[in-house]
Amino acid sequence: MKSLIVTLLTLVLSLPALAQENHTHSSPYAGQQLREIKSLSAEDIAELEKGGGWGLAKAAELNGMPGPSHVLKMKHELRLTADQEASTQRIFARMRDDAIEEGRKLIAGETALEVGFRERSLNRRSLRERIREIETSRSNLRSIHLAAHLEMMGVLKEDQVKLYNELRGYSQ
Numbered sequence: 001m002k003s004l005i006v007t008l009l010t011l012v013l014s015l016p017a018l019a020q021e022n023h024t025h026s027s028p029y030a031g032q033q034l035r036e037i038k039s040l041s042a043e044d045i046a047e048l049e050k051g052g053g054w055g056l057a058k059a060a061e062l063n064g065m066p067g068p069s070h071v072l073k074m075k076h077e078l079r080l081t082a083d084q085e086a087s088t089q090r091i092f093a094r095m096r097d098d099a100i101e102e103g104r105k106l107i108a109g110e111t112a113l114e115v116g117f118r119e120r121s122l123n124r125r126s127l128r129e130r131i132r133e134i135e136t137s138r139s140n141l142r143s144i145h146l147a148a149h150l151e152m153m154g155v156l157k158e159d160q161v162k163l164y165n166e167l168r169g170y171s172q
Contacts, residue, residue, distance in 0.1 A: 037110050038117075048103030048141075051096035056142040060149030066156060066164045067149050068092035074167055078160045087155045095148035099141060106137035 032038060037045070047054045057067055068091045071078060075085055113130040116122035122130070156164070165171055 037107070037114050039110050039114070040107070045107060048107055049100065051099035051103060053145050054141065056138075057145040057149050060146050061168075062170065064161065064165050064170065065149040066152045066161060067145070068095060068152055070168065071152060071156070071164065074164065077167060078156070078163055080160075084155050088152065091148050091151045091155070095144055098144045102137055102140045102144060106134060106141060109134035109137055 032041075035041065040048075044054070046052075053067065053069070061067055068088050071080070071088050072085070072092060075088075080088065109130060113122075113127075113134065116126060116130060153161070162171075
C-alpha cells in the first residue's frame with residue numbers, strides 16, 4: 001500500500017513536467033510579423049483609409065442610435081424625405097472626411113511606433129509619446145463616428161429609428 005501511494009505521488013508530481021514537454025510555444029500572432037505595421041491588419045488600414053467605422057461607434061449603434069452610412073443604405077426602407085436624405089449625406093460626408101484625415105494620423109502614429117521598435121530607437125519617453133499620439137487619434141476617430149450617430153437622432157423620426165433598429169436586427 002505504501003509503495004502504491006509513493007508511486008501515485010510520484011506520478012502526480014511528474015504531471016506538470018510531462019505537460020510542459022507537450023506544451024507548444026507558438027503564438028496566436030504567428031504570421032503577423034510579416035505585416036508592414038504589426039498592430040494593424042491590411043483590413044484595418046483599408047477601413048481607416050476609407051473613413052470606415054472600424055467598430056468605434058458600437059456604443060451608439062447598439063443603443064439604438066442610427067449611423068449615417070447605414071441610414072443611407074436603407075433610405076428606401078426608412079422612407080427618408082429629400083431633406084432627411086440631404087442632411088444624412090452631409091453628416092456622412094463630414095464624418096467620412098474627418099475620419100479619413102484622423103485615420104491617416106493614426107496610421108502614421110502606428111508606423112512611427114513600428115519603425116521605433118524595428119530600429120530599436122525607442123526609449124520610455126519616446127514610447128509614451130508615440131502611444132499618446134496614437135491614442136489621441138483613436139479617441140478622435142471614436143468621437144467623430146459617435147458624434148455622427150448623435151446628429152442622426154435630430155434627423156430621423158422616432159418611427160424611423162425604431163425601423164432602423166429592427167432592420168439591423170437589434171429589436172428584442
